[in-house]
Amino acid sequence: MCFHAEQTLPSYKKTDQYKSRFLRLVESHLDEDDVPEQQRLKIAILDSGFDSEHSYFYEDLRIKDAQSWVQGPPNEDTSGHGTHIAGIILDLTRNADIYIGRITETKNLSDLTRIPEVSSFSVLWRNL
Helix, strand or coil: CCCCCCCCCCCCHHHHHHHHHHHHHHHHHCCCCCCCHHHCEEEEEEECCCCCCCHHHCCCCCEEEEEECCCCCCCCCCCCHHHHHHHHHHHHCCCEEEEEEECCCCCCCCCCCCHHHHHHHHHHHHCC
């Protein structure tokens, strides 16, 4: 995106408000790094996978499992979207375990036929 002198930058005020509200919510409920297992959040990210070589994930043990329902392994992310989303969640939480399902190879979900299978797998993650 290229801006000219007379143009103004887009406002991210709403996004910043959502991020701040989410962070306050997480911190108010569980502010400790070492919370009991039964109080940890379990978050399933159903997206384009994640790039396990990205610095977001260096020595972070909170990614508990990853599965792929498309061509290629779950720790590969050709679009970068799933990596970005997982990185944001890891940045904003200390008390969450992450489960990643690669359900698309792009930023768009075009094949909806596997959604029931992926949803039932997410329920299995919840019960781990």
